[in-house]
Amino acid sequence: xxxxxxxxxxxxxxxxxxxxxxxxxxxxxxxxxxxxxxxxxxxxxxxxxxxxxxxxxxxxxxxxxxxxxxxxxxxxxxxxxxxxxxxxxxxxxxxxxxxxxxxxxxxxxxxxxxxxxxxxxxxxxxxxxxxxxxxxxxxxxxxxxxxxxxxxxxxxxxxxxxxxxxxxxxxxxxxxxxxxxxxxxxxxxxxxxxxxxxxxxxxxxxxxxxxxxxxxxxxxxxxxxxxxxxxxxxxxxxxxxxxxxxxxxxx
Amino acid sequence: xxxxxxxxxxxxxxxxxxxxxxxxxxxxxxxxxxxxxxxxxxxxxxxxxxxxxxxxxxxxxxxxxxxxxxxxxxxxxxxxxxxxxxxxxxxxxxxxxxxxxxxxxxxxxxxxxxxxxxxxxxxxxxxxxxxxxxxxxxxxxx
Numbered sequence: 360x361x362x363x364x365x366x367x368x369x370x371x372x373x374x375x376x377x378x379x380x381x382x383x384x385x386x387x388x389x390x391x392x393x394x395x396x397x398x399x400x401x402x403x404x405x406x407x408x409x410x411x412x413x414x415x416x417x418x419x420x421x422x423x424x425x426x427x428x429x430x431x432x433x434x435x436x437x438x439x440x441x442x443x444x445x446x447x448x449x450x451x452x453x454x455x456x457x458x459x460x461x462x463x464x465x466x467x468x469x470x471x472x473x474x475x476x477x478x479x480x481x482x483x484x485x486x487x488x489x490x491x492x493x494x495x496x497x498x499x500x501x502x503x504x505x506x507x508x509x510x511x512x513x514x515x516x517x518x519x520x521x522x523x524x525x526x527x528x529x530x531x532x533x534x535x536x537x538x539x540x541x542x543x544x545x546x547x548x549x550x551x552x553x554x555x556x557x558x559x560x561x562x563x564x565x566x567x568x569x570x571x572x573x574x575x576x577x578x579x580x581x582x583x584x585x586x587x588x589x590x591x592x593x594x595x596x597x598x599x600x601x602x603x604x605x606x607x608x609x610x
Numbered sequence: 611x612x613x614x615x616x617x618x619x620x621x622x623x624x625x626x627x628x629x630x631x632x633x634x635x636x637x638x639x640x641x642x643x644x645x646x647x648x649x650x651x652x653x654x655x656x657x658x659x660x661x662x663x664x665x666x667x668x669x670x671x672x673x674x675x676x677x678x679x680x681x682x683x684x685x686x687x688x689x690x691x692x693x694x695x696x697x698x699x700x701x702x703x704x705x706x707x708x709x710x711x712x713x714x715x716x717x718x719x720x721x722x723x724x725x726x727x728x729x730x731x732x733x734x735x736x737x738x739x740x741x742x743x744x745x746x747x748x749x750x751x752x
Contacts, residue, residue, distance in 0.1 A: 379613070387616035397621065401628050408636035415643045417650065430640040450641075451633035459628060490617035498622055 440591030464579030
């Protein structure tokens with residue numbers, strides 16, 4: 360356990376990173392605070408979906424209208440990246456990525472999680488934990504490998520040597536850099552935003568952190584969009600195969 | 611900060627589960643509703659276009675019929691006028707011929723009476739001339 364910062368100067372502003380609320384599950388260690396908030400996020404998404412789709416009308420109203428807007432938004436992300444023909448089976452994955460990350464980020468930015476006392480560590484956005492972001496990034500890698508193999512079988516490997524075998528090391532490296540950059544981008548943005556806000560609150564508790572908080576809301580939304588868009592783009596690349604551009608640019 | 615542990619696989623499992631759940635309660639029903647709505651709108655548009663087309667056809671047909679019956683009415687009027695004119699002409703001609711006949715008859719009667727009168731006068735002329743002669747001659751002889 361790495362404890363970078365531990366301020367306990369004022370009762371209202373406290374900052375700790377690296378303290379976790381550990382759960383032990385048959386010799387396994389779990390970060391309890393991450394699961395508590397992620398269950399909240401998952402519950403929110405499921406409840407909103409169930410309420411919106413419980414009684415579907417031809418003319419949408421209220422929550423159904425909102426959720427249809429959300430649906431069209433994530434559908435556009437998937438369709439713009441993957442393309443009209445192939446996006447349908449990947450929509451749930453890309454859409455769930457966006458919704459989960461977005462709601463997680465905004466719950467961390469908007470809800471006063473820190474007020475709720477837990478025995479150790481503190482509640483925060485689930486996406487501020489490296490385990491969550493790496494899990495999502497690895498799932499994305501699995502998803503695009505699955506997409507490639509399902510579409511083209513072993514011919515998928517051809518993309519590693521296709522323009523020229525000289526680029527083979529770079530092509531292989533790409534498969535590692537993709538999840539790495541995805542997970543660290545999200546994790547870094549969310550954690551850094553939380554830390555900046557916390558440090559500013561520590562220094563000046565009133566008003567001054569507000570602009571940074573607004574910026575945090577903005578980056579949170581952008582990060583969700585970026586993660587979902589890149590995941591869809593990787594899937595598209597695996598489906599299309601190589602032969603067109605977009606090979607090096609994601610490295 | 612970078613402590614990986616069982617949180618990672620459990621979170622991944624949880625996320626996969628969430629994907630399936632959201633697919634069932636969010637993506638599928640909403641895309642179904644949206645598709646149904648698109649189909650409904652498309653059908654309605656198509657049938658509306660059909661109705662419009664048939665309405666236009668009907669309007670054209672009615673206009674055609676209206677023009678036809680207007681033409682027919684005009685023909686009827688013209689025919690009636692022609693018939694009426696014929697009747698009038700006939701009656702006028704008949705009346706004229708009757709008048710002519712009557713006038714001729716009257717003329718004839720007049721002529722006959724005139725000739726009768728002349729005849730009567732002629733027979734009397736002889737007597738009268740004899741009497742005149744007698745008077746003249748008698749006086750001389752006397």
